[in-house]
Amino acid sequence: MNHLLSYIKKTLESHFPPAELKSLTKIICCDLLEISELDFYVRKDIHLSENKQKELETILHRLINHEPIQYIVGHTPFCGHSFEVNQHVLIPRPETEELVELIAKENPKAKLIFDMGTGSGCIAISLSKKLPDCEVRACDISAEALKVARRNNKRLGASVCFEKQNILKYKFPANLEEMLNLDVIVSNPPYITESEKAGMDPNVLEWEPATALFVPDDDPLLFYSCIAELGFFLLSSEGKLYFEVNQAYGKEVCEMLNDMGYSRVRLIKDMFNNKRFVKACI
Numbered sequence: 629m630n631h632l633l634s635y636i637k638k639t640l641e642s643h644f645p646p647a648e649l650k651s652l653t654k655i656i657c658c659d660l661l662e663i664s665e666l667d668f669y670v671r672k673d674i675h676l677s678e679n680k681q682k683e684l685e686t687i688l689h690r691l692i693n694h695e696p697i698q699y700i701v702g703h704t705p706f707c708g709h710s711f712e713v714n715q716h717v718l719i720p721r722p723e724t725e726e727l728v729e730l731i732a733k734e735n736p737k738a739k740l741i742f743d744m745g746t747g748s749g750c751i752a753i754s755l756s757k758k759l760p761d762c763e764v765r766a767c768d769i770s771a772e773a774l775k776v777a778r779r780n781n782k783r784l785g786a787s788v789c790f791e792k793q794n795i796l797k798y799k800f801p802a803n804l805e806e807m808l809n810l811d812v813i814v815s816n817p818p819y820i821t822e823s824e825k826a827g828m829d830p831n832v833l834e835w836e837p838a839t840a841l842f843v844p845d846d847d848p849l850l851f852y853s854c855i856a857e858l859g860f861f862l863l864s865s866e867g868k869l870y871f872e873v874n875q876a877y878g879k880e881v882c883e884m885l886n887d888m889g890y891s892r893v894r895l896i897k898d899m900f901n902n903k904r905f906v907k908a909c910i
């Protein structure tokens with residue numbers, strides 16, 4: 629084991645800071661090479677088979693190429709569940725778990741929730757699991773993302789109904805009456821401006837789907853304004869909007885919602901004290 633650990637360290641140490649290298653080493657050994665945690669912690673001497681050695685080389689190569697470990701493992705934890713992820717979906721972030729907790733806490737009796745831009749389905753499926761009496765619907769423009777979301781829905785035993793929709797050209801479905809009177813619209817839409825690309829890590833920029841991330845510099849609130857317009861049609865008279873927002877534009881999103889006529893508009897901080905969520909009522 630010591631030989632294996634020092635090989636991983638030697639290969640990766642110039643690419644990752646020490647704390648990240650430590651957690652990556654554990655994931656490589658225990659999750660990917662299937663070495664037991666006990667053997668890992670007692671540093672048992674392990675001899676890798678030829679196949680496992682090849683697997684290790686591929687993993688190290690992928691990591692050096694900036695591929696996120698979550699895509700290599702193929703799943704990631706979110707709200708107590710394990711979600712399949714691949715290059716077609718954004719890797720669910722811990723901040724977004726807080727948005728799910730907030731919605732579930734503030735809307736325990738919700739009957740109908742719509743998640744717009746669902747990606748892996750992490751928000752919709754987690755809400756459906758937390759609020760079993762609530763019907764949860766979700767949409768995304770990406771057919772590949774919807775495949776992942778549907779697989780997550782099935783594997784996690786949730787009952788979200790997914791549809792392919794372009795938020796920016798939303799087509800009211802034939803069963804429109806089923807979509808009216810929403811209690812909650814939630815969205816974590818693309819919100820990074822093109823000019824913010826320069827400061828981004830290569831593992832996000834080169835690997836996570838651009839459709840999930842970016843908005844034009846000249847229209848950073850594009851998705852929020854479209855969704856807020858739709859909210860007037862789809863939300864019930866008590867309905868609420870919940871957004872995850874770019875910290876740089878939280879105030880602008882609030883001003884826009886106030887100008888549009890939403891009430892009780894609030895900018896909410898996440899666990900890192902960043903102004904990360906916006907809530908508004910009809």
Ligand SMILES: C[S@@+](CC[C@H](N)C(=O)[O-])C[C@H]1O[C@@H](n2cnc3c(N)ncnc32)[C@H](O)[C@@H]1O
Nearest residue numbers: 720745746747768769770794795816817818840
């Ligand atoms: C920031 S990701 C959020 C994914 C997931 N909800 C989460 O929180 O991890 C934004 C999602 O919006 C989707 N999206 C981008 N443009 C869209 C559009 N015009 N209509 C519908 N969905 C869109 C992307 O495919 C992506 O899955």
